[in-house]
Amino acid sequence: xxxxxxLMGAGTALTTASMxxxxxxxxxxxxxRIRLAQLGCGSRSEGHVHMAHLASRTVPLEVVAxxxxxxxxxxxxxxxxxxxxxxxxxxxxxxxxxLALPDIDGVMIATGDFQHAKLCTEVVKxxxxxxxxxxxxxxxxxxxxxxxxxxxxxxxxxMGTQHRSQPYPLAVRDIIRSGRIGQVVHIEQEWNVNEERxxxxxxxxxxxxxxxxxxxxxxxxxxYGRKSGxxxxxxxxxxxxxxxxxxxxxxxxxxxxxxxxxxxxxxFDQWLSHGSDLVHLWTDEAYPVSVVSNGGIFVWKDxxxxxxxxxxxxxxxxxxxxxxxxxxxxxxxxxxxxxxxDGTIENYGGEGASLFITTAEGGRKEYDPWxxxxxxxxxxxxxxxxxxxxxxxxxGAPQANSLGPDDDDVGHILNWLRAMQDRREPNxxxxxxxxHALVCIMATDSYWSGKRLYWDPKTxxxxxxxx
Numbered sequence: 100x101x102x103x104x105x106l107m108g109a110g111t112a113l114t115t116a117s118m119x120x121x122x123x124x125x126x127x128x129x130x131x132r133i134r135l136a137q138l139g140c141g142s143r144s145e146g147h148v149h150m151a152h153l154a155s156r157t158v159p160l161e162v163v164a165x166x167x168x169x170x171x172x173x174x175x176x177x178x179x180x181x182x183x184x185x186x187x188x189x190x191x192x193x194x195x196x197x198l199a200l201p202d203i204d205g206v207m208i209a210t211g212d213f214q215h216a217k218l219c220t221e222v223v224k225x226x227x228x229x230x231x232x233x234x235x236x237x238x239x240x241x242x243x244x245x246x247x248x249x250x251x252x253x254x255x256x257x258m259g260t261q262h263r264s265q266p267y268p269l270a271v272r273d274i275i276r277s278g279r280i281g282q283v284v285h286i287e288q289e290w291n292v293n294e295e296r297x298x299x300x301x302x303x304x305x306x307x308x309x310x311x312x313x314x315x316x317x318x319x320x321x322x323y324g325r326k327s328g329x330x331x332x333x334x335x336x337x338x339x340x341x342x343x344x345x346x347x348x349x350x351x352x353x354x355x356x357x358x359x360x361x362x363x364x365x366x367f368d369q370w371l372s373h374g375s376d377l378v379h380l381w382t383d384e385a386y387p388v389s390v391v392s393n394g395g396i397f398v399w400k401d402x403x404x405x406x407x408x409x410x411x412x413x414x415x416x417x418x419x420x421x422x423x424x425x426x427x428x429x430x431x432x433x434x435x436x437x438x439x440x441d442g443t444i445e446n447y448g449g450e451g452a453s454l455f456i457t458t459a460e461g462g463r464k465e466y467d468p469w470x471x472x473x474x475x476x477x478x479x480x481x482x483x484x485x486x487x488x489x490x491x492x493x494x495g496a497p498q499a500n501s502l503g504p505d506d507d508d509v510g511h512i513l514n515w516l517r518a519m520q521d522r523r524e525p526n527x528x529x530x531x532x533x534x535h536a537l538v539c540i541m542a543t544d545s546y547w548s549g550k551r552l553y554w555d556p557k558t559x560x561x562x563x564x565x566x
Contacts, residue, residue, distance in 0.1 A: 133160040133516055136203045136227075138194055138218060139210030140167035140176035143232060146507045147207045148176065152183040153509040158516045164203060166191040169334040192335065194218060198225035205230065205255075205519060211356045212237055212363040214341050216245040216536075223254040228519050230512065232259035233372040234539050235532030237364060239561065242536045249529040255518045258527035260376040260535060261511035265504060266496035267453040271437070271444055272381050274457060274491075280439030281462065283382060286421045287438075288374045290449040293430040295399045295407075297357040297365070329353060358403035364543035365405030366425045367392075373450050374423050374435075375413070375538040376531060381437065385534045387421075388414045389565070390541035391551040398428035411542040423542075444491075448501030455491035455499065458482055 135151055137144050144165075151162055162180045165188050167173035173190045180188045191197040198206070198221065205228040208218050216236035222229045229249075235258055236242035249256045262268045275283060327350035336348045343361055356362035357369060379385060394409030407427040414420055433449035441462040447454045460482045465471040473483065482488050491499065511526070518525040537554065541561055545552050553562045 131159065131520075133158065133519060134163045134202055134204045135160060136164040136166065136188075136197055136200075136206045137162060137176055137180075138166050138197070138206050138208045138222070139214075140165055140169075140172040141209060143209040143506075144172075144176055144207070145179060147209055147230070147512075148179050148183065150507045150509055150512045151207070153507070154512050154516055155184070157513060158520075160516065161186060162188055164189045164191060164197050164200060166194055166197040168192055168339050169329060171328065171333060193338070194221060198222065198227065203227055205515075208232055211339075212368045213343065213356070213361070216241040217341060219256065220245045220248040223249050223252040223256065226252075226254070228255040228515075230257045230259065230515050231532070233376075233532070233535065234368045235372075235529075235536040237368055237536065237540060237543065239537070239540050242533055242540070243559065246529050246533045253522075255515065255522065255525060256529050256532075257511070257515035257518070257525040258376075258529070258532040258535075259511075260373060260527045260531065261504075261506070261508050262373065262377055262451065263380055263526040263531065264511040264514045265453070265508060266493040267455060267491060267499060267503070268377055268380060270491055270493050271446075271455060274444065275381050275437065275439070276383075279442060279457065280437065280444060281441030283417070283419045283437060283439050285419060285438040286378050286381070286436070287424075288377075288422070288435045289424045290370055290374070290433045291426050291430050292449075293428060295401065296427060297369070298355055298399070298401065298403075327351065327354065358405055360404045360547070363405065364539060364546075365403075366407075366409050367411070367539045367542045367546070370425060370450055371411065371423050371539050371542055372535045375421070376527075376535040377435070378415075378421050379531065379534050382415065382417060382419070384415045384417060385530065386416075386537055386554050386556055387541065388416055389551055389553045390538065390545050392542045392546040394546060398426075406546065409546060411545065413538060413542070448503065451503040451505070452501050453497070453499040453503035454501045456488055457491060458486050458488035460486040460488065 137147060148162060151160060154160065161184055165173050165176045165180065167176065173192070177188050177190050180186070197203070206222045208215055208222065208229065208231040210218060212234055215231050215234065216238070219229055219231045236245060274280065329350040331348040334353070336353070337345065339353060352359050352362065357365050390411060390413045392409060392411040394406040396403060396406055397408050399407045408425065410422065410424040412420060412422050433452070435446040437444040438461060442457065442459045443461045444455060444457050446452055465473060497504070514526045541552050541554065544561060550563050553565050555562055555566045
């Protein structure tokens with residue numbers, strides 16, 4: 100099936116689905132069972148099903164269908180659903196087939212980064228609510244199209260940026276809004292690991308336990324010498340490309356798409372999406388003024404295209420700088436730091452970490468560390484007592500730590516499910532998704548072009564000169 104045939108068939112299926120979808124005048128109430136479907140059945144979808152199962156203890160729901168181009172992936176996800184929910188879901192290879200079902204209320208998207216926006220558009224036009232993983236999009240025109248489709252619909256769409264539903268990031272937002280640390284002047288995030296992400300992917304049966312343990316192997320020999328568990332006849336390669344330029348079948352690009360620039364920006368799409376979304380949550384900002392990026396492949400020379408080390412510097416309309424940095428060659432003490440004129444909030448750990456402290460250190464009374472007499476003789480240090488450093492505590496929330504909740508935090512999906520019942524906006528709405536996607540797109544474009552880029556909020560265009 101070529102792209103044109105697919106679009107014609109999809110259009111017919113979507114029209115049918117829109118006419119036959121359950122009337123939202125009778126949308127699931129507090130005691131009605133919500134029926135979910137999974138679109139994309141890789142490792143993140145495994146987390147989606149797990150979250151849905153946890154949520155089913157609070158909100159009545161079931162997973163009734165799964166869809167993936169690859170037969171092994173959809174069979175694995177169907178088996179997980181049967182194990183957790185006790186029912187065998189219907190399985191589909193193509194999204195338009197599944198979306199034509201009248202008894203699906205919501206669809207959870209966990210496909211490749213470059214497919215999220217297009218499939219979200221398809222889902223809402225089919226009259227289904229949607230939970231879509233980050234990044235919302237990595238092409239600006241697709242981000243606009245998906246955002247506009249959601250806003251033109253009556254569907255409840257939740258972004259997979261789960262930190263908007265977690266107590267500690269929300270408490271940090273409230274501290275900043277209170278004025279306790281004064282005007283924010285700089286937010287810095289450094290989230291590091293010492294591993295070859297995202298080279299190993301679940302389902303690639305060519306990876307042996309010995310290979311997982313041997314980090315000193317010749318990576319090029321490994322890359323080209325191994326056999327993948329994915330065969331071309333078991334999927335639909337041209338459909339998977341979803342409008343990208345045609346090329347020969349490549350199982351490693353299919354399974355490890357985050358390493359290849361046509362399909363993902365890697366670090367920017369995966370982690371800056373979360374990082375920038377937290378910045379937007381904390382500061383009530385929605386778009387940058389300018390973005391400039393740098394980096395390269397310094398550690399994992401395994402024919403990946405996206406950087407294993409990168410940094411981006413972003414300015415915002417309220418007048419502060421946001422810097423984000425990641426390296427895959429050293430995992431030392433990831434952190435986030437919010438610097439205000441009157442104090443500082445620091446987070447210990449990488450993406451999702453919940454261990455925050457608030458201190459007056461760095462504020463106006465310490466205009467210069469030398470003159471203020473700030474002398475530290477042994478690390479780690481807590482700072483002078485009269486700076487009143489306090490660790491953030493949220494009543495009723497889990498104990499804070501430098502790891503925080505994992506990606507399968509049930510609170511975020513529960514927020515979506517309850518928003519579906521009440522027909523209201525969820526915590527991470529489509530505007531939030533557009534905002535983080537814009538930052539990631541500009542950071543990526545700057546990295547590849549070597550230019551500082553600017554955003555024009557009136558025309559919604561990325562420019563190479565200041566507005």
